[in-house]
Amino acid sequence: MSCNEPANRFSQPVTAALELDSGIIGISTVAEGLNVPWEICWGPDGHIWFTEQSGTVSKIDPATGKKKQVLSIPEVYRQRSLGLLGMTVHPTEPFVYLDYTTRKADSSIVSRLVRYNRGNDTLTDPKILLEFPGNTGHNGSRVLVGPDGKVYFSTGDAAHDEFAGDTASLNGKVLRLNADGSVPADNPYPGNYMWSRGHRNIQGLAFTDNGQLFASEHGDATDDELNLIQKAAYYAWPHIEGFADRADEKAYADSFPFNPPAKAWTPTIAPAGISYYNHTAIPDWQNTILLGTLKGASLHVLQLNDARDSVMGEKIYFTQQFGRIRDICVSTEGDIYLATSNRDWNPGKGFPIPADDRIIRLSPIKESKGLTILPGPAAAPVSPVAKGPAIYKSYCEACHKADGKGVAGSFPALAQSKIVTGKPEALLNILLNGSKSSATEHMPAFSFLSDEDIAAVATHIRSAWGNTADSISATAVQALRKPAK
Incomplete structure (x- = not known):
């Protein structure tokens, strides 16, 4: 066996490597030919669970690449960024939560959060927990089970700016639910699912090991954001983008206190899925937020402070190497999985390639001899020159x-x-x-x-x-x- 293959754990060959200060990351393809995997998550059964935008849920044995479809949802309505989107597999209860868009008899678009019972190879007994307005864009969304056992669900503003700050609307929010879909008694607003508001279009959710919740969010023409999500907090879309650095934003912030982002990007990078990483398998990336980008077609590694509430540094990898990176998950052994999104409605230059879309693994290896060595971190984006x-x-x-x-x-x-x-x-x-x-x-x-x-x-x-x-x-x-x- 080649020393490039990590400890006999995987059957897929390592084809490239990234050399870091404290070790080497091997790169291999776990699955290919997928139909735009929108969400990938590490299941309690040791498999990668993933949604495809067209309406299917599958799981993959990461060691062998064997794929098993466990659900197809015929009522999923896919157009542009619509379809089967977020998913989370409950770590201790036999539930899977899915979010998708569907079209009603009157042609209106709605988003649904649905809970399924999880068997070994099937998802059954769907229960619609929430249904609310959708649109041809800005539908979010991610679903995540928090360390408190509650379900956190991010929603887009459905291209209606006014929904984001409206406490009566489920759009443009981070929502918090009990496992059965009811409103938790300790939510900030009695009888209301709302946990935070004022969001445009959240694309990623991740908890740190000490319970901090981060969200990646698409801006408009400026200020893509990484936000620290806090109880009852207001993030001020559409009135403020980024750090309230325009005169009109400053005036608004004087009257309506808001939470500024932990990080913002102008020009925009189209941030997508995020995961928190703190495993010893890749020491260079301990205590970081891993963030995939669509427009930027790259992996951002965001170093956090000890309190896990502030971004201290940023390194960017794989620019245009794999194309659009839609989501990220981390295994219990510290391996990192990236899902590409090159066959979606807005592919980048040079993509899709014949193997797209793929799930790609990053895992530690002993040496890189004979492998293609990928470039190290790129410089962080800078403001454009006046040309x-x-x-x-x-x-x-x-x-x-x-x-x-x-x-x-x-x-x-x-x-x-x-x-x-x-x-x-x-x-x-x-x-x-x-x-x-x-x-x-x-x-x-x-x-x-x-x-x-x-x-x-x-x-x-x-x-x-x-x-x-x-x-x-x-x-x-x-x-x-x-x-x-």
């Missing part, structure tokens, strides 16, 4: 793509677009004010950029991919910012 192509890459490329062709039905093409190449005011008004359309994804406002930066990216868009329109000046942008007389 059109660089600004486009930071803020626009993930949606409208490097070739300007966009994604059909979601993000309009910029190449050969009449709005792009017509009168400058049309393009500038969209950049400054954003746009909402029932036919495409919401376009956020980029008014936080300087006049010079907006002029630079607009000029780049109007001259790229065969577009031949004139350049735009910062003066033209400034004129449109002025309030109407």
Whole structure:
């Protein structure tokens, strides 16, 4: 047996390695050809349990890669980011909790939290615990059993900003339930599932070993966030993004106290699933939050302080190596599993590859001889320079793509677009004010950029991919910012 194979535990070959200060991580593929695994979690039976966005639940023996489907949900409605999403396997009770979107007879979209009974190879007796408004985006979501035995469930704002702060709405929240679906007596608001509010679109939940709860959250055009979730806390979406560093945000924060993020990213990285890691198997990553990204297509390793309530440092690995990383789980032996998301509605450049989507294992090995050595940590993201192509890459490329062709039905093409190449005011008004359309994804406002930066990216868009329109000046942008007389 090769010394690259970790202790005879796995049958899958190690194909690459990452060299850290205190050891070597071997990289192997546990499963491939999957239909967008959205959630992966380590089950009490020593298997990896995972959802596929199309509506199936399966489990995999990590040692052999043997896969067993345990449930198919025909009523799952999959479109863009909708489908079968979050899942948690209760560690001590015979329950599995699932969250999915479905479409009603009147064509309305709803999100459901459903509890199943767990047998050896089946899930049975579904019980709908919650049903609430969904949308074509911003449905969250993650489900997690906390150290207190309660079920924590994150919900998106369903693309209705006003839902996030509304105490009467289940959207834009972290909810807390008893195992049977009832409201815990010690929730902050009597008779209310709400644990925290003011969230836009949470994509990851994880508890630390001392009971701190973290959540990763998608921002709009700026300020993706990692939040420390606290009882009865308010996170202020849509009024504040990130650290309340704009004048209007500061004014709002003076009247409505809020919890700032533990970490924020601008340009955005599209943070996805997270897990807490504190195992001796990989000493370099002890006491960290492991965070996968979609737009960034990378693994962020966020070092926590001793109290587990603050981020002290960040290292970034595997940029564009595996593509979009949707979720992460950790085994009891300290191995790390990553689920890719390259066959979803918004694939990145160069993906999907034929093997996608995959579950990839990171596990300690003794030596890296003969293996492909992957690069070490990249530098943390920095603010974009005031050049059109660089600004486009930071803020626009993930949606409208490097070739300007966009994604059909979601993000309009910029190449050969009449709005792009017509009168400058049309393009500038969209950049400054954003746009909402029932036919495409919401376009956020980029008014936080300087006049010079907006002029630079607009000029780049109007001259790229065969577009031949004139350049735009910062003066033209400034004129449109002025309030109407």
